[in-house]
Amino acid sequence: MKLLASLLMAASLAASVLSASAAEEKPAAGHGAAPAAAAAPAPAAAKPDLTAGEAKFTAMCVSCHGAGGNSGTPANPKLAQQHTDYIYKQLQEFKAGKRPNPIMMPMAAQLSDADMKNIAAYVGSQKAKAGFAKDKELVATGERIYRGGIADRQIAACAGCHSPNGAGIPAQYPRLSGQHADYTAAQLTGFRDGARKNSPQMAQIAAKLNDREIRAVADYIAGLR
Ligand code: HEC
């Protein structure tokens, strides 16, 4: 599996290098997209339907996640501006029970694959409302952990993956900035205690954080922008 994966990666890397150089050779042709498309024929993935996503979201999700995915309830996460791949992954994993949650499992069970993609695209396109840190004393500890980790306990800096401003990296690391501190703290506790099992990477990091550190970093994240 690993070998196959790295072969595939090497192949797609080679393809993108090829298509990049093909594009470079004909910069003035005015058909920039054509050579790249020929080099890497993508399967005709259906484009997400934002209007359908909004309609489904309004019918099923807005009561908890707020208008445009800007939840005003601390236990319910803000979804606005979150990366679409991350939202889609979570919905799939709620449905499959990989992220067990008594509220979200039955919600996700009612969604088709297309619904998930459409909703993810819709909330991802919405602008997130900023949040605020609340605890002046804790927030300094939170900032230290977020930006630098805790070296002597091998706790990696959150910023290293989630980026210094908490915007994350699409398809890899979710956006965290402005998220409700209660929700963030609950997730970190869940990763630590094994209630949320869908990320070995986060479980390993959260395993080393104590309750106070979790509250501190969650408070800092709420005010990040
Ligand atoms: C009754 C309230 C409620 C409804 C309705 C609801 N949610 Fe949720 N949602 C929650 C709660 C609470 C969580 C946090 C679960 C946890 O702690 O893991 C959550 C988590 C999520 C997450 C994970 C976010 C993240 O940052 O990881 C996504 C995605 C999500 N909901 C999407 C939806 C969608 C799409 C719908 C509609 C089809 C929906 N929710 C309907 C309450 C709700």
Ligand code: HEC
């Ligand atoms: C090595 C990379 C990496 C580092 C370092 C890292 N994270 Fe993460 N984090 C991830 C990944 C990957 C996910 C997505 C997990 C998933 O797909 O469910 C994630 C998810 C999360 C989530 C869940 C977001 C949500 O909306 O539910 C929180 C909260 C979080 N990380 C906080 C932190 C904090 C706080 C730190 C620093 C103490 C940290 N992370 C360090 C990779 C990392």
